[in-house]
Amino acid sequence: IRDEIMPSWKHVAWAALLGASMEEGFGVIKAASFSHFARATRTTTTRTNVDWVYSSRPTSIGTLLRSTSSTDEGKSSASAVDLPDYGKTSVEIDQIKLEKKIQRWRRKDLMGQTLITQTLTELETDEDFQETQQRLNDIGAKQMSKEERTQRRRALDNLGVPDFSDFLSQKSVSLTRADPQVLQLNIGLYCNQACAHCHVESSPLRTEEMMTAETAAQCLQLLEKTPSITTLDITGGAPELNANFRYLVKMARSMRPDLDIIDRCNLTVLQEPGQGDLVPFLAENGVHIVASLPCYSEENVDTQRGSGVFERSIGGLLALNEAGYGKPSHPSLRMDLVYNPLGAFLSPEQSKLEVKYKEVLSENFGILFNQLFTMTNMPVKRFADFLYRRDELEEYMDLLVRNFNVETTKSLMCLNTISVGWDGKIFDCDFNQQLGYGIGANGIHDGGKTVFDINSLMDLKDDSITNDNHCFGCTAGMGSS
Numbered sequence: 212i213r214d215e216i217m218p219s220w221k222h223v224a225w226a227a228l229l230g231a232s233m234e235e236g237f238g239v240i241k242a243a244s245f246s247h248f249a250r251a252t253r254t255t256t257t258r259t260n261v262d263w264v265y266s267s268r269p270t271s272i273g274t275l276l277r278s279t280s281s282t283d284e285g286k287s288s289a290s291a292v293d294l295p296d297y298g299k300t301s302v303e304i305d306q307i308k309l310e311k312k313i314q315r316w317r318r319k320d321l322m323g324q325t326l327i328t329q330t331l332t333e334l335e336t337d338e339d340f341q342e343t344q345q346r347l348n349d350i351g352a353k354q355m356s357k358e359e360r361t362q363r364r365r366a367l368d369n370l371g372v373p374d375f376s377d378f379l380s381q382k383s384v385s386l387t388r389a390d391p392q393v394l395q396l397n398i399g400l401y402c403n404q405a406c407a408h409c410h411v412e413s414s415p416l417r418t419e420e421m422m423t424a425e426t427a428a429q430c431l432q433l434l435e436k437t438p439s440i441t442t443l444d445i446t447g448g449a450p451e452l453n454a455n456f457r458y459l460v461k462m463a464r465s466m467r468p469d470l471d472i473i474d475r476c477n478l479t480v481l482q483e484p485g486q487g488d489l490v491p492f493l494a495e496n497g498v499h500i501v502a503s504l505p506c507y508s509e510e511n512v513d514t515q516r517g518s519g520v521f522e523r524s525i526g527g528l529l530a531l532n533e534a535g536y537g538k539p540s541h542p543s544l545r546m547d548l549v550y551n552p553l554g555a556f557l558s559p560e561q562s563k564l565e566v567k568y569k570e571v572l573s574e575n576f577g578i579l580f581n582q583l584f585t586m587t588n589m590p591v592k593r594f595a596d597f598l599y600r601r602d603e604l605e606e607y608m609d610l611l612v613r614n615f616n617v618e619t620t621k622s623l624m625c626l627n628t629i630s631v632g633w634d635g636k637i638f639d640c641d642f643n644q645q646l647g648y649g650i651g652a653n654g655i656h657d658g659g660k661t662v663f664d665i666n667s668l669m670d671l672k673d674d675s676i677t678n679d680n681h682c683f684g685c686t687a688g689m690g691s692s
């Protein structure tokens with residue numbers, strides 16, 4: 212139609228411009244197929260409200276323009292009647308903001324749906340996990356920790372690096388225990404996830420290693436008798452899955468209204484069966500959330516933490532935001548995130564990565580949080596196995612040593628933290644706990660003090676700090692404490 216009509220249409224336009232009537236110009240195109248022309252012009256008239264094509268009344272181009280202008284004015288004046296919403300949009304378009312489409316990620320249908328079944332299924336086909344589990348059954352945790360230590364020592368020997376304590380001496384650094392400020396309780400290794408980097412080797416299979424009510428009560432007594440403690444750091448596993456978690460939180464809050472109570476939350480636990488009221492409970496008791504989110508990428512998170520974990524984690528963050536967490540309007544409800552690398556490399560600069568996290572999470576999901584902490588992966592347990600299998604342990608230990616940061620030694624966890632295991636044994640830090648380096652112990656997983664042996668955490672002030680070659684992880688880059 213275009214090929215047939217457009218050349219003749221130009222003649223109509225020229226005729227009009229030369230002062231001829233539209234009727235005269237119309238005669239120029241009579242040779243064209245009128246039916247095709249009519250179909251084409253009907254489409255045009257629908258869009259432009261021009262009706263002169265079907266008229267035999269002489270019309271000049273000036274009349275045509277005046278007619279079209281008049282029609283547009285009519286449209287404008289009739290908009291309130293024919294177009295009820297036209298004209299309602301403000302001209303202040305810079306103030307118009309797009310609402311975040313977060314419904315997909317809120318996934319309220321996941322509430323009450325356990326992740327444990329899926330995690331167990333994935334573990335059945337995870338060859339690395341199965342190999343580690345078999346060795347644990349065959350030789351036990353004590354022997355595995357000794358083998359780990361030997362592997363790290365060999366890597367450092369190949370690099371010509373001395374023991375950590377000698378290394379510190381060469382740097383004129385000494386570690387002296389201060390008054391305890393942080394009481395960290397690992398109340399169980401049971402977890403609905405089995406993360407590839409987990410230094411405590413938590414999983415749904417760790418059902419036996421759970422802190423009892425008696426041990427929890429003794430920890431609360433030590434808290435009460437140690438006024439220097441300003442932070443109660445509750446971790447796991449997924450600590451919320453221990454039946455004594457809420458007891459600990461409520462009693463600690465009642466005893467110490469000013470206490471910073473931290474819940475090391477994996478976020479997916481918020482959707483587990485029986486946890487539907489967990490978010491309101493946490494908010495009501497002013498619990499400080501420190502949540503693991505090793506990336507803002509779905510692929511990376513699911514690779515490290517299991518299929519579907521990212522989606523559930525985003526849903527958990529949104530639920531916490533809805534309760535006020537991470538929002539400027541609720542400063543008492545802090546929500547911080549933790550990043551740790553996917554592999555054998557150091558974390559990016561914390562301040563810059565925090566900006567990126569906030570930008571991506573806000574833009575894509577409408578999520579707000581307070582602060583991001585970057586952690587160095589410790590060469591222990593599951594991550595140590597990962598490095599050894601990939602023949603990267605020596606390279607990683609070299610990376611840690613090359614990036615020793617003397618500034619980190621001023622704020623190491625072991626200086627002001629007392630870490631208590633699920634069984635009540637006492638350690639300098641969470642990492643020593645998993646390796647069996649207890650305070651007052653005779654050796655790896657051999658004796659040591661428990662919460663029932665002391666009356667106050669100040670009783671540990673004179674005990675020396677135990678360190679070993681894994682401690683290079685806490686002093687590399689920005690550290691892991």
